[in-house]
Amino acid sequence: MNIEERQAERAILCGVHRDLPDPVNDTTDETVAELRELAKTAGAEVVGVMVQNKDHPETAAYFGEGKLEELRAAVAELGADLLIFDDELTGSQIRNIEDLTGVRVIDRSTLILDIFASRARSKEGKIQVELAQLRYNLPRLVGLGTELSRLGGGIGTRGPGETKLESDRRHIRRRIEALEEQLREVERHRDLLRNRRDKDGAVTAALVGYTNAGKSTLMNRLTGSNIFAADMLFATLDPTVRPLELSDGRNAVIVDTVGFIRKLPHHLIKAFRSTLEEAAEADVLLHVIDASDPEMQTHIAVADSLLEELGCKAARTIAVFNKSDIAPPLSPRPRGRYTDYVSVSAATGEGLDRLLEVLEDALPGKKREVSLLFPYSDSGDAARLHATEVVLEEEYTNLGIKMRILADESVYSRIKNWEIQ
Ligand SMILES: Nc1nc2c(ncn2[C@@H]2O[C@H](COP(=O)(O)OP(=O)(O)OP(=O)(O)O)[C@@H](O)[C@H]2O)c(=O)[nH]1
Numbered sequence: 001m002n003i004e005e006r007q008a009e010r011a012i013l014c015g016v017h018r019d020l021p022d023p024v025n026d027t028t029d030e031t032v033a034e035l036r037e038l039a040k041t042a043g044a045e046v047v048g049v050m051v052q053n054k055d056h057p058e059t060a061a062y063f064g065e066g067k068l069e070e071l072r073a074a075v076a077e078l079g080a081d082l083l084i085f086d087d088e089l090t091g092s093q094i095r096n097i098e099d100l101t102g103v104r105v106i107d108r109s110t111l112i113l114d115i116f117a118s119r120a121r122s123k124e125g126k127i128q129v130e131l132a133q134l135r136y137n138l139p140r141l142v143g144l145g146t147e148l149s150r151l152g153g154g155i156g157t158r159g160p161g162e163t164k165l166e167s168d169r170r171h172i173r174r175r176i177e178a179l180e181e182q183l184r185e186v187e188r189h190r191d192l193l194r195n196r197r198d199k200d201g202a203v204t205a206a207l208v209g210y211t212n213a214g215k216s217t218l219m220n221r222l223t224g225s226n227i228f229a230a231d232m233l234f235a236t237l238d239p240t241v242r243p244l245e246l247s248d249g250r251n252a253v254i255v256d257t258v259g260f261i262r263k264l265p266h267h268l269i270k271a272f273r274s275t276l277e278e279a280a281e282a283d284v285l286l287h288v289i290d291a292s293d294p295e296m297q298t299h300i301a302v303a304d305s306l307l308e309e310l311g312c313k314a315a316r317t318i319a320v321f322n323k324s325d326i327a328p329p330l331s332p333r334p335r336g337r338y339t340d341y342v343s344v345s346a347a348t349g350e351g352l353d354r355l356l357e358v359l360e361d362a363l364p365g366k367k368r369e370v371s372l373l374f375p376y377s378d379s380g381d382a383a384r385l386h387a388t389e390v391v392l393e394e395e396y397t398n399l400g401i402k403m404r405i406l407a408d409e410s411v412y413s414r415i416k417n418w419e420i421q
């Protein structure tokens, strides 16, 4: 059953505001707004929000007693049938809150995993999501007791592993092992493809960044493709590779990847590591940023720290401040880790020429125009160049063969003796 066919669940969002200096791990108006988007994406209707000011959540049932009572009243009054918590819950917290309120309880991670489950299309994506779901659920089975059959419907229970989730722990462990093996197999296959691409000498740029920043829209613009792009979180799940045409004829590809979000479930990062390595191994990262979002700086920080966690070793990162058509003007040098930055609008095309210029310079093997003169005694060398390089112009003169070609550094070092002007 997919999202559209299901009756919307009526959800109350719950969180603890700790007043932390670092907004990434706190529950604030902004994170509630994001959780609301996630809930909407998963097909729930948000009917209420309940945030308690507190140093940290309670071990037993997350909220303190008074707040729990308030929550129980709200559930009845609003006719809610789902509670979504902004922090990861333990199995016993889930059970306690469910016992107290009589409705289903999930947390942010389960919600994100659920959205991923409904988005997964490729075999690899499906395996990765199921693995993450199983690994996440395994330590929580204790709290859930024998009530696993409750995993029969609704947000947090769907996905490729739906029926398997109803089995016992040992069964789940075996399933995890089998999936890990399958994943290794798929990864081997992908490594082969990647090696082949490397042998073709293709240079790679990868689009990375917070979800909904406009990565896929930009990819479509740059390559004239038609990848699904939409105003929803995690529109893209499987990485997509497209050839990218550069002005000097270099062989290049661009990779679109899954978006980042704060508090991304750790199991999900682990499961998606191999996919994200595709990005990590690119020659250049295009870090796409929604410059129209008031939360821009937090988004940049979240993406930067995830990239670091993934061991991204791209020599160069270009910060692409997107949505310039609706964003306030950029400050002269916005904060973030990057070697260059550009302001663009993937929607209107503004700034894309500049982006391509910067990208071409950053990608290895940039070619430049060289003028050459081969005396006729060296015409064999001229012919060999013809076979391998892009020749822009050629003229047979009294002095010899005049040529204008595009050459990268290594070609240039071989031919510079014949350079003129
Ligand atoms: N106004 C404006 N909207 C844009 C621009 N670029 C993208 N969008 C919109 O932003 C939304 C998200 O775009 P996507 O390309 O799907 O974003 P993404 O980064 O691929 O998102 P995920 O795949 O979910 O990580 C869509 O509604 C786009 O139409 C832009 O330059 N200007």
Ligand SMILES: [Mg+2]
Binding pocket: 215, 216, 217, 228, 229, 235, 236, 257
């Ligand atoms: Mg996308």
